Amino acid sequence: MKMKGQYLERTFIRGLETTATYLPQSQEFILHSPTLTSMKWWPGNLGKTVNHAVVMAQLFIRGKKHGIHPFIVQLRQTENHQPMKGITVGDIGPKFGFNSNDNGFLKLDHVYIPRENMLMKYAKVSPDGTYTKPPTDRLAHGSMMYIRVAFLDATAEALAKACTVAIRYCVVRRQSEMEPGDKEPQILDYQSQQPKLFPQLAMAYALYFMSMRTMKIYDNLLVELANGNYSNLQDMHALICGMKVVSTTTMSKGIEVCRLACGGHGYSHASGLPDLFTMVTHFQTAEGKNTVMLLQTARYLVKCASNAVSGENLSGQVEYLSExxxxxxxxxxxxxxxxxxxxxxxxxxxxxx
Structure with a gap:
């Protein structure tokens, strides 16, 4: 997408290069990474731990491409934990933080799996190779929704931890007598400290209540999907993308504010703040880079606003645009x-x- 000579950042999901070719005669899929850029990169626990993975790949049947679908692939032998035939897998190496998680890479070289290993709740491939489309293409939006919703609660908890450490420190820490001979005041009483920490504390509560509300909406969506109602799927996708950005960006900046409010002690690992920051700041790029997520929400809102101007009555989270x-x-x-x-x-x- 080009605008005024600049390209808007986006993730080219439909250009995924990993392939899954169906063989009707043996009722198997061949999963293959045909290029260096088709290798999987970053999945958590892939590097050294997991034996099975859900792999997203372009489905081909008799030379025709049917889009991206999920497949269960065994990566390592259960007897000795060695990679299966055609599997190249390993750890991507040290990261900024969260190194307890062995994020890994994966290359597939003509790996055969049975037909039943394709996840077929919506899209289906029959033994003879007949393909049945899902009820709506928007179901692809749901594959990463849960983890993004879970991020909301995690960000609230992380910011709350940082606030607890910083505020307790500022209650205990005393510095600079106001009058000669007076007891040094708590640094929390300084007007320069309160505007730093109190908004972070308020935001921790806001993120927590927002996460509970969004999880409730998500649970209701799951009930609707189970009953064949897909009308709110796109609305929920846009909401979660936006909330993921707001929560992770606010949390990451807020923890840094709390750390700096502790002065030099915030630089010490004894405070817990450096480890906390490096543990959770990757939320801003994990499961969808924040810039891309914002653009997805923005495109949806611009589309809804245009529809509202045209006289369409909107519903759900964007109903207010029609009022x-x-x-x-x-x-x-x-x-x-x-x-x-x-x-x-x-x-x-x-x-x-």
Whole structure:
């Protein structure tokens, strides 16, 4: 996608090079990595641990491509943990953090698996090679939803840990007597500290409540999918992409604010903050790079806004775009700023604008 001479960042999923070719005569798939760039890279626990993996590959039947589908592939022998025939697998090496997780690489060289190893809840391949399409192509959006929803809770927990360490430190740490002979005050009482830490504490609560709300919406979506209702799938995909970005970016920046608020002690591993930061900051690129995730949400919102301008009545998370434009939220006193209804209207007005 090109705009004003610049290319917008995106992930070229449909260009996946790993292939899965079906053989009707033996009822098997041949999985193959035909190029260096088709090797799998980054999956957690792949480097040294797992014996089986769900591998995404382009499905070919009698020379016709049917798009990306998931396949269960045995990687290592259960008897001696050695790689199976045609499997090249290993660890990608040290990372910025989280090195307890053996992220790995995988190359497949004409690996045969039985037909039953294709996950066929929606798309199906019969023994004779007849292909049955899934009810909707949007089901591809759901493959990474759960882990992204799980990130929301993890980011709230990580930021809460950082706030706990930093605020407790600022209560115990005393520095610089205000008047000669006075007891040194807690550094939390300094006005320069409170604007750093209190917003992070509030955000930790906000992320936690947001994660619970999003998980509830996700659980409802699973019920709808089980009943054959796919109408909210795209809406949920856009919501989770946006929430993943907001939560992981806010969390990562917030932990660094907490670390710096602890002065030199925040640089010490004894504080726990350096390990915490390196453990979770990769959430910003794991399971979807944040820039790409933002673009997916943005494209969806622009499309919905265009439909709303055309007179279409929207539903779900974007229903507000179809409503009449809100006037300025009425704020007549300080107490109005504590009124959730007023705050809700203000945010809705800003989102519509």
């Amino acid at each position: 009449s434009p809100q006037g300025k939220a009425a704020v007549g006193s300080y107490s109005d700023l504590l009124n959730l209804g007023v705050l809700h209207d203000a945010y809705k007005h800003r989102a519509q604008r």
